[in-house]
Amino acid sequence: MSDPQPGFSTRQVHVGEDVASATPRATPIHLTAGFTFDSFQQGVDHFGAGVGFGYTRIGNPTTDAVERKLASLDGGTSALLVASGQAAVTGAILSSAGAGDHIVVSDHIYEGSRGLFLDVLARFGIETSFVSDIRNAQAWRNAIRPNTKVLFGETISNAANRLLDVRQVADIAEEHGIPLIVDSTFSTAYLQRPLEDGAALVVHSTSKFISGQGAVIGGVIIDGGHFDPARDGARAPHLVAPGAHGDASAAEKHGGSARLGWARDVLVPRLGPSLSPLNAFFIGQGLETLSLRVREHSRNAAVVAAWLEAQPAVASVDYVGLPSHPDHDLVERLLPRGAGSVFTFTLHGGRAAAEHVIESVQTFTHMTHLGDVRSLILHPATTSHVHATPDRRADVGVHEGTLRVSIGIEDVDDLIADLDRAFAGLPTEAVTA
Template sequence: MTGFATRQVHARAATSDGGAPDAAPSGRVTPRATPVYLTAGFEFEQWEQAGGHFGAGEGFAYTRTGNPTTAAVEQRIAALEGGTDALFVASGQAAVTVALLGLVAAGQRVLAASSLYEGTRGLLLENLPRLGIEADFVDDAADPAAWERAIRPETRVLFLESIPNARNDLPDLAAVADVAHAHGLALVVDNTLATPYLLRPIEHGADVVVHSASKFLAGHGSVLGGVVVDSGTFDAAASGALYPHLVAPSRTGGPSVAERHGGRARLAYLRETVAPRFGPTPSPLNAFLVGQGIETLSLRVARQSASALEIARWLAFRPEVVSVDYSGLDSSPSYALAKRYLPDGQGSVFTFTLRGGAPAARAFVEAVEVVTHMTHIGDVRSLVLHPESTSHVLRTPDERAAVGVYPGTLRLSIGVEDLPDLIEDLERGLLAAGRAAGGADDSSEADDTRGADDFRKETP
């Protein structure tokens, strides 16, 4: 097998007929870059073509049900994640929603880790219950016994994030997968923060992987997109009774989804039934831009992760900082899991908490000049956000504390800027935070007083 960087530029997962979705029709020019098919629909060249599409799903007819540009990006992501197929949708939130709606129905339940992106948590607590789907939560995602105890007869999905946003309290993926499979249940993993460069959950037993492609896959903060990747391991004999919509005959008495698609039944159901009817259709131009971003994924993520580790280590010794939640630090409770699952880097999104609470956090955010204040992650630019007053504002103080969000907590997403410049900017923010907290510039009391100049000397 070729290396990851080669695959992110060249890989194509085989389609069901063995072809490549971005191959140009016979007799036409063949562009090297993926063409953008910016069209609502496609002409049928023969009478039989229309029937073949609507009867067997052959070819392309309407962008809501499929587009060559989108299909090329789907197959690239599936290949990088080690899946058999993928479905590209309009946003990461749409990817989570579509994946879950393909597995759970009214009267059934989702079992999720407590450390989740707030949009996903809101979906589980407020939106899905209106459809009769309830959620349960596991506080210690690294404890397989906790997952086992929380499973109910109505549970159909176990859901977690490979790197939780943004507390970094890592789950034990393989152990949770074993628990899920012992009950015939699907494990769905949001791999947005790790990306397939750092971690491929399917290799550790995940059944379905979702991404907010708006983040690291696209990489430049310019477009929205989401993707669902399936492992292709649906076992109708072992799990069919739990997912009858995949094994029952069609409403016209035809073969079931599992009979037509075998192990790919989960993704096929999403593509045929869930996504086109709920309608989270992505723009082909957005798919193209995500595909462009993927071609430099490893370069960006490797640099971002390396810088994040250096910054986390530096912050941990600053007197203005109470704590740093980053799994790459040996002081982290997740350090052992990080060494096991994330040996090539622990990601670049994490939180740290300042002394002095919200006033210190505000002073920090208003003082930095290189780091951008905005609600996004995975950008080439470094970003900062105050969770208590933004993403977690609807949680109670006790709920925020339970996930490590305090008045002085800030979330960083480290970009690709030069490390000394980032250190200099963060130091500017810390000094402002220290003044806001009522203390003088006492950085000389830190155990490690390296500043930007020291990092400039160490950086080639």
């Protein structure tokens, strides 16, 4: 007589758990909160020595596969995916700064990062000084204090396309034994690799170009692997001190990648901004075509920016790929493969003209996002920068007639035709200065 079958409730939970093993071509999505331990010892080894995977907040094979690809493309030793670009900036800063510390930040950054520093990190006791003249080495040096723990900037800045001379600022960081953290969201590893120019950590919002399809939010921190306990340990005691339970320090466990190791072992598991493996899958899918898309984005942007600059309705175009941009002299050295595809332009006709263009375009999508395969348009003064003071808006080139575009990979003639049609409807007085 055969064994009696388990009951209905037991079968509905357990039948089919023994999934057939096969080798999928696409990275499998390990959509699971945790992983079974096949033996008593496996559980011991996971919790004791961090071997294998136990719980997705701490690590997941899908996420791990995408992290390895991201680290390789940026020339880093290791990468840590987190729930958003905002979480990546937060994690990168907190890997090096804590209460009582000070950070020095480029004034030309995404408003969300600025808000993080001023509204949130300030409450954690981390003070921020901003550097406006980011090409001026002395301005960076002057801002550094004995308790400065991080220098931070964006490769191509959100809004006015200011370029950070990563090598110059990394050398200043090195003089003082401070890590330079660079947000490379606008350039991506295809156009620029700040770690090769001396940055300690790079962050990206993977929600943008890296995913490309605009379906998921995510962020990544990538470590260049140059942490030196003897040189850098004094400014980062948490990385060289024994772990909370008397175990090895982050520097002993992770060597040159101690900052990222500490973020992976301590910061993200404790704070909890882990990425869903489903999002990791979409980010990984996007990465496989990053070079093709970014090449096309940059080519299209160069054509659209040049066309815009020739239009009588346009007062100025802030695209670093144009010779008229104040940082254009750095492009040949920093961005030889293309100058990116997110920039602003300002219409003579002010807010009314900007509103008319936004309401008239058909191929461009009106939304707050960037790096999508489709072209996007936004009026920063009433959206992304609505809470900034008029002075702050003027400093970053956001005026009433300014529009931000993220140029997609459509046929460039269609993008120009769309803008041309929108401009054609502008009232005569909005067409010249």
